[in-house]
Amino acid sequence: MCAHPAGPRHAEVYPHADQAGFPPSTSGDLDRLHAKVWPRNTFRAGDGVVRIAGVDVRELARTYGTPLFVIDEADFKFRCAEYAAAFEDPSLVHYAGKAFLCTEVARWVAAQGLSLDVCSGGELAIAQRAEFPPERITFHGNNKSVAELEAAIEAGVGTIVLDSNHEIARLADLATRHDIVQQVLVRVTVGVEAHTHEFIATAHEDQKFGFSLASGEAAEAVRRVLNVPSLQLVGLHSHIGSQIFDADGFEVAARRVVGLLADLRKEHGAEALESLTVVDLGGGYGIAYTDKDNPPPPAQLVTQIRDIVRKECVFADIPVPRIAGEPGRAIAGPGTVTLYEAGTIKDVVLGDEGVRRYVSVDGGMSDNIRTALYDAAYDVRLVSRASDDGQPDPVGAMLSRVVGKHCESGDIVVRDCWLPETLAPGDLLAVAATGAYCYSMASNYNQQPRPAVVAVRNGEHRLLLRRETYDDMLRLEAS
Numbered sequence: 001m002c003a004h005p006a007g008p009r010h011a012e013v014y015p016h017a018d019q020a021g022f023p024p025s026t027s028g029d030l031d032r033l034h035a036k037v038w039p040r041n042t043f044r045a046g047d048g049v050v051r052i053a054g055v056d057v058r059e060l061a062r063t064y065g066t067p068l069f070v071i072d073e074a075d076f077k078f079r080c081a082e083y084a085a086a087f088e089d090p091s092l093v094h095y096a097g098k099a100f101l102c103t104e105v106a107r108w109v110a111a112q113g114l115s116l117d118v119c120s121g122g123e124l125a126i127a128q129r130a131e132f133p134p135e136r137i138t139f140h141g142n143n144k145s146v147a148e149l150e151a152a153i154e155a156g157v158g159t160i161v162l163d164s165n166h167e168i169a170r171l172a173d174l175a176t177r178h179d180i181v182q183q184v185l186v187r188v189t190v191g192v193e194a195h196t197h198e199f200i201a202t203a204h205e206d207q208k209f210g211f212s213l214a215s216g217e218a219a220e221a222v223r224r225v226l227n228v229p230s231l232q233l234v235g236l237h238s239h240i241g242s243q244i245f246d247a248d249g250f251e252v253a254a255r256r257v258v259g260l261l262a263d264l265r266k267e268h269g270a271e272a273l274e275s276l277t278v279v280d281l282g283g284g285y286g287i288a289y290t291d292k293d294n295p296p297p298p299a300q301l302v303t304q305i306r307d308i309v310r311k312e313c314v315f316a317d318i319p320v321p322r323i324a325g326e327p328g329r330a331i332a333g334p335g336t337v338t339l340y341e342a343g344t345i346k347d348v349v350l351g352d353e354g355v356r357r358y359v360s361v362d363g364g365m366s367d368n369i370r371t372a373l374y375d376a377a378y379d380v381r382l383v384s385r386a387s388d389d390g391q392p393d394p395v396g397a398m399l400s401r402v403v404g405k406h407c408e409s410g411d412i413v414v415r416d417c418w419l420p421e422t423l424a425p426g427d428l429l430a431v432a433a434t435g436a437y438c439y440s441m442a443s444n445y446n447q448q449p450r451p452a453v454v455a456v457r458n459g460e461h462r463l464l465l466r467r468e469t470y471d472d473m474l475r476l477e478a479s
């Protein structure tokens with residue numbers, strides 16, 4: 001064991017330590033749970049063991065096994081309420097179910113008065129199972145199938161966001177055949193380069209979503225919709241990307257959408273656009289994955305966006321629309337952690353570059369693909385005990401890499417982090433802020449069953465999704 005985590009040994013052995021930030025200088029630092037990164041109701045008790053909403057993580061692991069997604073229910077609901085207040089009307093907040101959706105979560109969202117954004121027949125099926133009020137459902141997607149569109153109509157989905165000319169034709173036909181008038185939004189590609197990872201930016205010209213504003217496609221889509229009696233245009237939509245911290249991209253998007261609105265009014269007149277009362281600026285609100293991330297509070301960002309829309313509308317002399325949004329990550333992400341059990345631990349000597357400690361856990365890229373896909377950063381902590389285990393000797397910190405159990409060297413959960421030198425197989429690790437796009441992007445790679453999901457609240461825990469079994473996977477075998 002080294003004398004002190006910040007001692008010279010670490011500077012020599014880990015020249016690349018800056019990737020994980022400075023080494024923690026005390027066991028307290030190693031064990032710290034930064035408030036902006038961890039679920040609101042998480043704390044490390046005097047015995048060193050972490051409780052989430054009053055529930056001991058060891059009890060969760062014993063009861064449900066690991067890997068395990070643990071949702072702080074109150075945290076999720078708090079964030080729903082925060083966005084409802086920021087948008088000044090809960091129904092204008094369309095929780096993006098792609099971040100994470102199961103029946104119980106859909107019920108929470110419904111009970112909070114929020115609307116729900118679904119982007120597939122499968123997400124719609126969960127919403128229906130939860131008896132989510134259909135008029136508060138919005139259906140998204142660049143390639144909704146005819147069957148999905150039909151299911152949406154039959155479910156009475158409130159709005160469908162149109163994404164292509166083929167879809168306008170398909171939906172017009174289906175709505176006519178069902179003898180209904182379907183409310184729709186037109187998704188506009190505003191040409192914004194959002195400051196985020198290339199794979200999660202969605203409003204630059206060269207990608208698959210929406211109708212281009214610059215080329216006139218968006219205005220042409222509106223013309224088409226206005227000519228179809230079975231479709232009613234109720235709004236314009238824009239989504240610039242995901243994990244965005246600053247308002248600049250949203251502001252440009254808002255300005256361009258309002259500009260289009262003004263042009264449309266000139267072209268078609270106020271009466272023809274009477275029903276067009278909503279501008280939905282999508283989701284994308286960023287969250288803190290590590291203590292280096294500083295996302296603005298929802299109210300601040302939403303207010304900035306709303307102010308821009310109002311100002312632009314006054315300038316263009318058009319009525320101010322209702323402003324809707326679609327936060328997914330910002331509601332589901334921060335309140336969930338993934339619990340893993342540490343397995344094999346290897347110290348790999350990197351020549352002149354020191355040693356890298358590989359800590360393997362019992363999950364990996366099958367329950368969190370984000371590190372491999374987007375080079376995402378996460379905060380990970382030992383949670384089943386204090387680093388020093390109550391002993392007086394200071395504990396060393398090892399620059400570590402938390403990896404999964406898959407046959408893939410890119411199977412990394414946390415690329416660089418400091419973990420106690422005393423970490424041993426059987427210890428529990430928790431990775432913070434895994435509520436969005438981890439379970440929902442999970443796979444069965446290497447025939448790994450998907451983890452269970454539990455909710456914790458007021459010292460109690462309950463299962464939301466059970467762990468997959470080998471039988472669940474084998475049931476697909478046709479012979």
Ligand SMILES: Cc1ncc(COP(=O)(O)O)c(C=O)c1O
Pocket residue numbers: 096099117140202239241242243282283284285326327328329330436
């Ligand atoms: C149309 C649309 N709305 C909302 C979201 C949710 O985004 P986020 O989870 O970043 O808030 C997405 C995903 O990026 C999306 O594509």
Ligand SMILES: N[C@@H](CCCC[NH3+])C(=O)O
Pocket residue numbers: 098200242243370374436437
């Ligand atoms: N799945 C992405 C975000 C894309 C969201 C859907 N458009 C992520 O994990 O960050």
